Amino acid sequence: MVREWDPRTASSAEIASLLDTLNAVLAVDLPQDPPWQESSLREYLSEVMPGERRISWVTQAEPAANGMAGAILGQVHVLLLGDIGVLEVLVHPAARRTGLGRDLVRVAARRVYQEGFQSIGVEVVGDTPAVAFYESLGFAREYVETRSVLELSGVDWVELAEMATGIGAGYHLEFCPGGPPDDLIEAYARAKAEVRDVDDGELRPSSYDPERLRDSLDCLHRRGMKPYIVLALHEQTGEVAGLTEVVVPAQHPTRADQYDTIVVQDHRGYGIDRAIKARMLLELRSAEPQLTEVQTWNAQANEAMLKVNAELGYRPDREWCEYSVDVAELVHRLDAPH
Ligand SMILES: CC(C)(COP(=O)(O)OP(=O)(O)OC[C@H]1O[C@@H](n2cnc3c(N)ncnc32)[C@H](O)[C@@H]1OP(=O)(O)O)[C@@H](O)C(=O)NCCC(=O)NCCS
Structure with missing residues (x-):
């Protein structure tokens, strides 16, 4: 079950659970990146520029779930700016490949479509499952950058x-x-x-x-x-x-x-x-x-x-790609039988 979720009014337990999921994702997808801390996480998720809107949805584990009852297993948000919706999706590694990512994108894409936006963009980190995920949904690669990291201890x-x-x-x-x-x-x-x-x-x-x-x-x-x-x-x-x-x-x-x-x-x-x-x-x-x-x-x-x-002393680390898709095509694809 995917439900709309407002980080401004979410309970502290939910914010903490989202942080756990984010750090579980980082540990498998970007193990060299530092884990996130809770400070200002609510504000990070809520605050936007004037004229922009961010809408979020989450999926929580069933009450019966093994040791994870109530945990936020997946989250999606879309930032509506100018004529584009920028999407971010997160699924806990323990809950992947069950269609949750697809469900989250479906809900967000429908809203972006209803709001009259033409396209959806997303940042995709190279060498992570997100590449195959977005390509399976028809997103096309628009732009590639290289992320580089500088270790201060080596300066x-x-x-x-x-x-x-x-x-x-x-x-x-x-x-x-x-x-x-x-x-x-x-x-x-x-x-x-x-x-x-x-x-x-x-x-x-x-x-x-x-x-x-x-x-x-x-x-x-x-x-x-x-x-x-x-x-x-x-x-x-x-x-x-x-x-x-x-x-x-x-x-x-x-x-x-x-x-x-x-x-x-x-x-x-x-x-x-x-x-x-x-x-x-x-x-x-x-x-x-x-x-x-x-x-x-x-x-x-x-x-x-x-x-x-x-x-x-910066060392190239990963490809960082921008993908985009036509919203109407995405909604159509996600509504078709899989
Ligand atoms: C990308 C992500 C959202 C996918 O979530 P998910 O719930 O596992 O995705 P789904 O189960 O809905 O998969 C839908 C389709 O995407 C494709 N796909 C997803 N993961 C894949 C993988 N690891 N390898 C190949 N294809 C994959 C498949 O076509 C899949 O359909 P199938 O399972 O029927 O074959 C999830 O891996 C994730 O949260 N990644 C981190 C994203 C992120 O932003 N990270 C930022 C910090 S790195």
């Missing part, structure tokens, strides 16, 4: 400090814990807007105007994800020439997520990319002493960025 901090200062004359770096300061937010948004064409895929839209950017930072904070930013400022114009963003999530505070790194076209070739990323790692080392790893996602075609990441 040469002296060399890194040199990288952080190896920047062309006329630029200086600024560390901004929490987000860009108010007086720089417009320049920050301009830098992001300028490189939007080469930005990553559609499932992780960035924010290009100052208001949207503030909303996005507020949303991150509410979800328990602490942003850190390093800016490269062009002294002559005061423009933001480059920026890099890292988020430390309360749910897995030993592994940070490196988000966007951007160097504006006119300012390329001055070592800004390497310097801002190196400075970020140096700052994180003192601001977040519990941190042991940083992960990042890059398009495989982005050779310049991959080269800098390799110099910093």
